[in-house]
Amino acid sequence: MAENEPLIKPKPRPIIRIGLFLISHSPLFSVVCCTAGILALFLLPVLAKNTYVSENALLPGSASPMLSHDDASEGHRFMNKILNLDSDTNSGIEIPELVADHMIELGGEVNYHKFQPASNKFHPLHFFLAPDAGKIQENYSCSSYGVNTVGIIRAPRGDGKEAIVIVTPYNSVNISMGEALSLGVAYSVFSVLSRVSWLAKDIIWVAADSKHGEYAAVSAWLRDYHTLSFGDMKEICGESTLPTGKMTQVTGEVISNGFRRAGTMAAALVIKVADSSSEFEKDVLNIYAEASNGQMPNLDLINVFNYLAVHGQGLQVRVEKIWSLLDSWWLNSLGELLELLGKVAKSLNPQWKFGIPVADYVEGTATLASSLYNQALGVPTGPHGAFRDYQVDAITMEISPKFSSNQRIMFLLRVGRLVEGAIRSVNNLLEKFHQSFFLYLLTSPSRFVSVGVYMIAFALLIAPLPLVAASLFSNASKSNSGKDKISFKHSLPSESVLTFASWKWLFAAKTVIIVHLWSAVVTLLPFSLYQIPNSSPSIKLFIWIVLSAVSLLFIYAVSGSFSFSRTSEPQETEWARLKSVTIAATFIGLCLMSVINFATAEIGALLLVPMCLTVVPLRLDVKVNTTRALLRGACNVLLVFMSFPPTIFLVLKCSLYGFDNIRFSDFWNWAESLWTWNSATYIYVCMIHLPCWILCIHTLLHRC
Structure with a gap:
């Protein structure tokens, strides 16, 4: 071999090339997976099998x-x-x-x-x-x-x-x-x-x-x-x-x-x-x-x-079953569409048994929703x-x-x-x-959906999370590496510059860890509130909210997490790293929760994944000032508002029982029932869902 002949780099393995391809096309992959995951949930009544005695x-x-x-x-x-x-x-x-x-x-x-x-x-x-x-x-x-x-x-x-x-x-x-x-x-x-x-x-x-x-x-x-x-x-x-x-x-x-x-x-x-x-x-x-x-x-x-x-x-x-779903017009419309698709599929091939009558689909969905809700609640x-x-x-x-x-x-x-x-x-x-x-x-x-079928929807929902996290981190590192080398080339050797850039995610990880430590404090606050004699649920809930907000502001102020401007890191990439670490932490939390209570993880993925994937700083959308950017900002605000745990609870209770039975203390009573029954859903809400929501707000309000 000649001395001046360049060395041929070996091609990466196929699995690595597939991973790099998915990371580079993560927005499209996220849209496809999330859409498929939601559709898979609505197809579960169609995919249900007849029960049978196995033993x-x-x-x-x-x-x-x-x-x-x-x-x-x-x-x-x-x-x-x-x-x-x-x-x-x-x-x-x-x-x-x-x-x-x-x-x-x-x-x-x-x-x-x-x-x-x-x-x-x-x-x-x-x-x-x-x-x-x-x-x-x-x-x-x-x-x-x-x-x-x-x-x-x-x-x-x-x-x-x-x-x-x-x-x-x-x-x-x-x-x-x-x-x-x-x-x-x-x-x-x-x-x-x-x-x-x-x-x-x-x-x-x-x-x-x-x-x-x-x-x-x-x-x-x-x-x-x-x-x-x-x-x-x-x-x-x-x-x-x-x-x-x-x-x-x-x-x-x-x-x-x-x-x-x-x-x-x-x-x-x-x-x-x-x-x-x-x-x-x-x-x-x-x-x-x-x-x-x-x-x-x-x-x-x-x-x-x-x-x-x-x-x-x-x-x-x-x-x-959830009786309010039986009279839902959109569910009946979806049932009619699936019944029509089933007839078309049967006309093409009589062996394709797809689609069920509208009444069976609506009743099956109402029963499935009740089964999923009761399992996710974690209360017998x-x-x-x-x-x-x-x-x-x-x-x-x-x-x-x-x-x-x-x-x-x-x-x-x-x-x-x-x-x-x-x-x-x-x-x-x-x-x-x-x-x-x-x-x-x-x-x-007489009909059921096994775990091998309904876990597909969960897998599709959370599949984009690690890819988007890797994509954000990679893009932030690439866009920022050149600027770091210029600003530090007279004081640091090139090796130090590369090492410093590769560890910049620690700034974002510090914020994520601090928020999760704060969530542990919020989880334990009711233990102290129960020591207050003769206090109503409304007063306890109000004190819980105030103490949680004050402790969050205090922790942010002490740790310096409110300081968005750093001499060592441009702000246009800081939010991307923060979002990357947030998505990674959410992915780990949902996977751990799926081991404890799969239904809770399923519903949590429905609420958290769209918010995590779409949230970007509002200032970016305001700077662009286009209709598409403004719509994206409005959708982000709506998703963050709807993903707040008390908001989810109120919306769910209103849909089930109407607006007449809503009280301020209902959320405290609901949380109290969860910890009384030692439901892991309480741990999920306080230590997985709430930190993710706070970090998404942090990203949404980031100064770029």
């Missing part, structure tokens, strides 16, 4: 129900005893004792579980932990404790290592007709299961005293079931004030003081009966499955109940959520009956057979639920 061992409906008309009649008599007991104050017997007596008559092992409600005070160290429902409040009257009545049937074919739980919440102070009916259903099923020979798992019936809340009663019992500490109520209240150890007035037997346990819980079912409804033509079964931080039970459990209710007992199964939709904290698959089934007073026995028969069939299916399992999906969104009781 063959479940065999729903393969056996004839054993619950007879006589069992339903016994349950009806038991229900009447409870209602008469509640109205008769001179009987000397309370509802827990009556339930315990009948459990013992059926051959069950019975014990009382005593608890007091948990304190709802905010504590920053309690996040990602189950609500401490067993913690006794200070200065709480011992006469107001709750008493759960627990009965256990030992399986004749089991070894005591597995159990199925039935929960019936009721208010022991003022029991309703629906709660009495749910107790009657559980008694009928408990009576049948105490006589069958096929039972391989123990049955636990928990009559949960819900005068302090349904979730608190169930969570307190679960906490003691899975731990060795049973609370300090005996020591605090004294043994004489508790019903445990007392001889029952009906059977004359003594209930043990010990906490009785069965095996590992295979599944749990919460039975609730709502008031009679004339809205539907037949009895309606409402299924609630969402637990804390978006956790869902195995889809097979929902499939079993849906199959048995529809094909076995002729019930109408429903899941929660029923007492079944307490079981998911211990990785037990559970749902709440709420039946809305439509019958007259003389048809209660038939209602008990139908619902009792449904519960019996579901328990028989779970009893067939040799292992825990694992075959079907744990990450899914429901579009109807």
